[in-house]
Amino acid sequence: MRFRVPRYCIPVSIVLLNATFAVYAQRPRVEDYSKHLAPRTGSPEHAVDKMLEMASLKPGETLYDLGCGDGRILIAAAQRYRVKAVGIEISNDLARTAAEKVKKAGLENAIKVVHGDFMQTDLSGANVVTLYLATTANDTLRPNLEHYLRPNTRVVSYDYPIPGWKPVETAESQGRHGATHMIYLYEVPDSIKK
């Protein structure tokens, strides 16, 4: 006896495969990356100053630093601009250092340090996002930014652009060894597709 595949099976399988892919494609990309997306170097002090100035923070807003390192951006933002700040840091020792510095500065009510992976983090609470990662990391992160961020959220990236996004402002900043580094300011448009 020969086994026959019913004729309708092929089109039904194609439709099911397409539907599965469509659902998957709408999700932020969270699986296909290596978790450590950037080195540990902290932003130089004058770059922190310029990034925060470009972000135009208003009191009561919330800043997220994705890969917050030792927490220097979080602390400067909370002290100078009276904003809330959330830092996500994947390295255990850096997350601990950041939390200790926050405590020492008496800013526990304003700053939350999360030991975790920013690719697995809901970013919808942010008014401002700061980044010092790498161009490939920004590219990996972009679908999550587009998925979570609300219109008019500002994203400030030190040294590396976000591929596919057009900055509304750029500035130059002197690096540690006299090299010039760019800072990119982006604003999430009204029309971004969710």
Ligand SMILES: C[S@@+](CC[C@H](N)C(=O)[O-])C[C@H]1O[C@@H](n2cnc3c(N)ncnc32)[C@H](O)[C@@H]1O
């Ligand atoms: C270049 S440092 C920037 C630190 C800080 N934002 C600053 O500007 O001083 C990048 C940080 O991102 C962290 N990092 C890398 N991949 C991460 C991930 N997937 N989730 C959370 N943190 C990550 C690294 O451990 C490192 O501390």
